[in-house]
Amino acid sequence: MIESTEQALGPTWNLQRCMADLILDAGSAESFGGDPRAFGAGRGLQKADQEALEKFKSQLLVYRDLARTALEDPLPDCFPITHALLEQADLWEGCLDAFLASRTIQSPYYRDVNPSFVAWLANSIWGQERWPFLLELAHFEYIEVEILRWPDEAPAMDLKAAPAGDSQVVFDGATRNLAYHFRVHEATKQDPEPASGETFLLGYRDSEGDFIYSELSAHASAFLARCLEGAAVGKAASGLGLELDDVLDLLIGLREKGALLGFR
Amino acid sequence: MNPFTGVGVGLRRPHLEKVAALDSTPVPFWEIAPENVVGQGGSRHRQVMKILERDPVITHGLSMSIGGFDAWDRDALANLKGFLKETRSPWHSEHLCWTSFGGATTHELLPMPFTRDAVRHTVERAKRVQAELPVPFLFENVSYYACLGAPEMSEKQFLEEVLEGADCGWLLDINNVYVNSRNHGFDPREWLEGMPLDRVQQMHIAGHAWFEAEQLIIDTHGAPVIDPVIELMQWVLPRIGRPVPVLLERDNEIPELDVLLAERASLQKAYDAALAPVLSGNHD
Numbered sequence: 001m002i003e004s005t006e007q008a009l010g011p012t013w014n015l016q017r018c019m020a021d022l023i024l025d026a027g028s029a030e031s032f033g034g035d036p037r038a039f040g041a042g043r044g045l046q047k048a049d050q051e052a053l054e055k056f057k058s059q060l061l062v063y064r065d066l067a068r069t070a071l072e073d074p075l076p077d078c079f080p081i082t083h084a085l086l087e088q089a090d091l092w093e094g095c096l097d098a099f100l101a102s103r104t105i106q107s108p109y110y111r112d113v114n115p116s117f118v119a120w121l122a123n124s125i126w127g128q129e130r131w132p133f134l135l136e137l138a139h140f141e142y143i144e145v146e147i148l149r150w151p152d153e154a155p156a157m158d159l160k161a162a163p164a165g166d167s168q169v170v171f172d173g174a175t176r177n178l179a180y181h182f183r184v185h186e187a188t189k190q191d192p193e194p195a196s197g198e199t200f201l202l203g204y205r206d207s208e209g210d211f212i213y214s215e216l217s218a219h220a221s222a223f224l225a226r227c228l229e230g231a232a233v234g235k236a237a238s239g240l241g242l243e244l245d246d247v248l249d250l251l252i253g254l255r256e257k258g259a260l261l262g263f264r
Numbered sequence: 265m266n267p268f269t270g271v272g273v274g275l276r277r278p279h280l281e282k283v284a285a286l287d288s289t290p291v292p293f294w295e296i297a298p299e300n301v302v303g304q305g306g307s308r309h310r311q312v313m314k315i316l317e318r319d320p321v322i323t324h325g326l327s328m329s330i331g332g333f334d335a336w337d338r339d340a341l342a343n344l345k346g347f348l349k350e351t352r353s354p355w356h357s358e359h360l361c362w363t364s365f366g367g368a369t370t371h372e373l374l375p376m377p378f379t380r381d382a383v384r385h386t387v388e389r390a391k392r393v394q395a396e397l398p399v400p401f402l403f404e405n406v407s408y409y410a411c412l413g414a415p416e417m418s419e420k421q422f423l424e425e426v427l428e429g430a431d432c433g434w435l436l437d438i439n440n441v442y443v444n445s446r447n448h449g450f451d452p453r454e455w456l457e458g459m460p461l462d463r464v465q466q467m468h469i470a471g472h473a474w475f476e477a478e479q480l481i482i483d484t485h486g487a488p489v490i491d492p493v494i495e496l497m498q499w500v501l502p503r504i505g506r507p508v509p510v511l512l513e514r515d516n517e518i519p520e521l522d523v524l525l526a527e528r529a530s531l532q533k534a535y536d537a538a539l540a541p542v543l544s545g546n547h548d
Contacts, residue, residue, distance in 0.1 A: 049413040052413050
């Protein structure tokens, strides 16, 4: 929970607002660079402060570059394929500019830059007229990082290794049941545009803590979704018209891979 | 024996596996950013926690934006307090700067205006932080590349007034002093003279880089520490007069662990040499 922002208007507040606008807003490099005094005057700065903006113009613009550099580590690390796609189109910097200008990076945690980027793509639909798969591609790339870093849970006690019709499935908290309209898992840095096609994936950590995904059928994905909601195995299967033996085999296989902790 | 002396190293992700596997380490302490650890899980997190449980650690924050105006995320503050207790960090440090405005975080250390209004504002915020934290709080002097607004005082006076007003400790970043002295044209030794060195609880040392286009030295933490910065550390340590811990920071172009540990060992020799007269009582 974030408390509401204080509105302590004053000279320090005005200067920081001016600097934040310079760093974050699209087009500020041009408007500030063209006339720093007017930039400051438009933000309520006193004449002496406007003159300081003029004096330190080039050095203040360095901060705009540094804020972008600060994103150059986490974003390409987390979104290598999305980054490759946008770099190929010479749009990566434009994407960063638009992302920063949205001011959606609000968490004090550096790691939250990544989910903020996905949330921004979802809300802004930036680039998705040209690349309708962009949000799903970025989401799948982020999910890998989220699963890898998901907080560990205390080991569940008294779990059964084999499921029965009345069993409830106990998933690892990091496991994600994913559905996409594009074959996002097949995209690569060399070929970053995934083909269209309904895709169902289960992402999870294996026993070594590495990210793994398994491709599922639509029915299996729907079945696991019901299990994740807490439905008993038999009821979840019958509701979808699935054979109990088939889903039991599916669950045993997923448990062996580490996607499930066991059965209760 | 007090582990918080000598030259420690900032714990970074590429080295976690090797550091966690070490049977013994010459590093007296590690420094870590709580923001990069709390609320995490997975195999890398387990490596971090193994190191933190085994070795002494000092915490260093990145994003409290103490010079800013945004209210603190109460959950993040609660997490920080818990982490400080868990790691038994002797203190917690943050930068004398601001990083967020209007709810938007830049993840960049932005310069404070050197004004009386900014002193008053920062002192008030620092006092509130100190009241919340379970350990003493230190401010770190930052590299600044521009004055934000018309300065009413020097950076030196601003820092001194904030430290005195907030009555908090000082994390003296000796590289930042050097970088600022080069970018703004002053003598770093003159700058340090007259500063409240009795408030120094810890030091940072790091590398930097010259950017031709900007005509600036940027505090990149992406290169080995240069000799003039080491000499400045050696100059100030006897004047502090205590074996305060020095932390080697490396955040970019991170070398292999053995290379970083070799740099640490070299700095440790310089540290020991500088403090030898003080510790033997032969310092003037």
